[in-house]
Amino acid sequence: MLNIYHAKNTRSIRIVWLCEELGIPYELKTLNFSPEDLQSDAYLAVHPLGKVPSIDDDGLVLNESGAIAQYLLAKHGKGRLEPRPGTAEHGKYLHWFHFAEASFMVPLGNIAQHSFIRPEDKRIPQVAAEAVESAKKMLGILDKELAGKAFICGSDFTAADIMLGYSLLLGKMFGLLTGEYPNAAAYFARLAERPAFQKATA
Ligand SMILES: N[C@@H](CCC(=O)N[C@@H](CS)C(=O)NCC(=O)O)C(=O)O
Structure with a gap:
């Protein structure tokens, strides 16, 4: 299962939006945009800088919204939502x-x-x-x-x-x-x- 670490109004919107466009199933792990959540020991183990978004895709943990988007497009996109590579x-x-x-x-x-x-x-x-x-x-x-x-x-x-x-x-x-x-x-x-x-x- 793909878990998305998300906080309201933040860049994690990009990842939820992409999953919705591509029909990728996901579970939201919603955090408050506060040091209590983002700088907690539990979340720092997911994102060492305590920022969102992060994903945990069956044990593969990734940070950086652009990298996550490119990973999900490569895994699930089947050519959708991007022009043909190399053009x-x-x-x-x-x-x-x-x-x-x-x-x-x-x-x-x-x-x-x-x-x-x-x-x-x-x-x-x-x-x-x-x-x-x-x-x-x-x-x-x-x-x-x-x-x-x-x-x-x-x-x-x-x-x-x-x-x-x-x-x-x-x-x-x-x-x-x-x-x-x-x-x-x-x-x-x-x-x-x-x-x-x-x-x-x-
Ligand atoms: N380049 C990173 C930036 C991540 C980032 O700065 N996220 C903000 C929310 S939009 C954050 O979590 N800030 C918390 C903080 O800086 O303490 C990405 O694209 O994922």
């Missing part, structure tokens, strides 16, 4: 799949840390302000890329949309996904209509 389309797909975590989540994480996660005396307003500017720059890049497209790779929904969809969910929660980015806002609305997204974010 230019697959290269572009990988770019956006990884942009979502490796680039876009950096400023979004800093906004979260320096606006509400850290105790007030540990927040640095300058870091939050710079992160807002950086996130807006990335939203502008995405907005341009999405012109005339239903999904980031064109007309087909892929796992890159799942990776980006969570980042945009945070962007929206932080009030950044405004009418200034009409293509990105319409794209996120399209993603949020999917039943699998709604199940993962419930």
Whole structure:
């Protein structure tokens, strides 16, 4: 059985969403987004940094949302939700799949840390302000890329949309996904209509 360690509003949404899209059976191990749960000895044995998501797939423990998604696609995808490997389309797909975590989540994480996660005396307003500017720059890049497209790779929904969809969910929660980015806002609305997204974010 696939166990998914999940906490509300976190990157584990990506993994639940992917499993729902692919029809992969799973069991949720829901944690509170608090040090009591994430830094417990029991959870540190699953994820040494005490972060979510993690999975335990019949004894195989994995961390990192992108790696987990790629593992599940390889195991259960049967070619669904990604262009054919080795094609230019697959290269572009990988770019956006990884942009979502490796680039876009950096400023979004800093906004979260320096606006509400850290105790007030540990927040640095300058870091939050710079992160807002950086996130807006990335939203502008995405907005341009999405012109005339239903999904980031064109007309087909892929796992890159799942990776980006969570980042945009945070962007929206932080009030950044405004009418200034009409293509990105319409794209996120399209993603949020999917039943699998709604199940993962419930
Ligand atoms: N690159 C990792 C990041 C994991 C991560 O930072 N998760 C956040 C939730 S979205 C977390 O658990 N933070 C808890 C903490 O930093 O204490 C991934 O994609 O899985």
